[in-house]
Amino acid sequence: MAHTEEFIDVRGAKVQLMKAGTGAPLLFLHGAGGIAWMPFFDRLSRDFTVYVPAHPGFALSEGLDKIDSIFDLVFHYVDFLDVLGLDRPNIVGLSLGGWLAAELAVHQGSRVNKLVLIDAVGLRVEGAPPIPDIFMPGVAALRKLVYLDPEGDLALATMPDMPTPAMIEARLNARAASARVGWNPYFNDPRLRERLYRIKAPTLIVWGEKDILVSPEYGKAYAAGIKGSKMVTIKNSAHVPPAEQPDETARVVADFLKS
């Protein structure tokens, strides 16, 4: 299924937006690695109008100069929703995007229909395995943190040992834009956990069963903090279920959003 690509203007910053499908709006918020169109989005676009923007500083989106914390990203996305005229979309966030989605639901609950958090960072959970540093390892070590099969086709296609110049540029931009909000404190908001009670949207927590980057214990902490939420684990997946298990993950997400 074909998707469209366009640039929209969000308060003076050019934002890259990919889009496909018809139906209720679904906003996907990507992770620290960056964004490319995936089969996962094609599956979801059968039931939903899928909006996949690049965060400021990622891919071809501008506006990183206005982003110094996760809260600046929250404001950016409130503006983004206003520009698109989206009142209450479903919001699905992966990893860094999951953290962002949770903050959006805490601070701007009226703008969220249903919420899906996938292998989300954002919480500080005492006793849980610390989230490994993603900035220091080389690409081969990073693949091991992200993918269940670090030498498989998927891992090598997205994070090759010998990247093209365009991929190097995208990776460097993604590193900088992620560090902007996640360097210190390291991918968490110390206050988020005590504020999860504010999330009223029906919420599904989705986690790669074998995620060693952000252990499922973080998912359990989200589930415990968000009233009425439930958690589903995806088999044969590590940190990126939408890429590693697109069919199953899309089915779980779509079933929840349609229910």
Add this chain to the structure above:
Amino acid sequence: MQFHAFHLMPWPYLPDDFDDLNKYPSSWVTFSNSNYDPVKGHQLYNRYLDELEYAEELGFDGICVNEHHQNSYGTMPAPNLMAAALARRTKRVKLLILGNGLPLRDHPLRIAEEVAMLDVISGGRMISGFVRGIGCEYYSMGINPTHSRERFFEAHDLIIKAWTQPGPWEHQGKHYNLRYVNVWPRPFQQPHPPIWIPGFGSKETVDWCAHPDRKYPYLATFMPESAVKMFFNWYRAAANSHGYEAPASQLGHLIPIYVGDTDAEAKRDAAGHVEWLFHKGLRHSWEMLFPPGYTSTPSMARLYAAAETLDWNRLNFDGMNEVGLCVVGSPQTVLRKLIHSIRTLGYGLLLPLLHIGDMPHDRTVRSMERFAREIMPALKAEFKDAPTIAHSEPVQAGK
């Protein structure tokens, strides 16, 4: 010509199996401080300070300390403390801090205060270097590297203003907000101590130094000669674009130098220490050296593509010697090479690193003595009139 003795104060007592790169991928950030022995450290700090103090006796113009964190390459996380120790034990030499890592501190006024205190105590002998710190420090100190540049500039402007504009006044910035800026003491030197900028990789910094508002000396640090030439050409081109010729006194060369009695003896005595410096002292991955956003994406992409050429491990001593990463030889050889280098590159500030890597005290002192007695006077005589290289050919940015 000015001569300023540089020191890193390295930790030389590495584990026997330190050559195992899998076990010890880095001597920075993650190399455990369980490898530091404070009893040996006590001897070492005092020995290193003795070496710097001896440089005054030998007639050097200045002695230099610097800031690095959590590593075995240089154990001076607080350079102002070292300068304080030296301020009371020396009488004449300039004291160079090369430099304070401005973005790494949460309070620029603390730097303004400490350097002003040092300047007053030393009777105006301070030369205040400012740096961003190398990439590794951002991992060690938890400072967001994507803010490195803007914190550097904001802190710099704040410190200079704090030294020169009578307080109290208010500062409202992005990274620092201060209702009352009113630094006591004021620096001894007026309007403020000279600012020198050590650098190792960015053209933006060169352009900023050369600006007529600043005219800060730029110190090319541990670079092969071809790179030094490129950076100095950038500096001269920037000065020229502002309508002035950059004098040699605004260009500095910071380089390991060992003077032996003969070439063969010098190589025998220094080669291992030079290799220690570049292979063990500067052991860090590309990702460590260039944390996210530390420089612009185009600069970083260039550096990423050149990662292999930046890997010092591919060069042994002979290779380093050949590209001009060090100067090692008999007094005659060192003198000949330096005269050639000063003539070709046109700098007026030479900052020799005379203690190199894990070099023992006696060897260090002998090399310092040979340098002071046989090299310094000869170079001062040779370049009584500062070498000038007029900016002639256009230099292309990014080349």
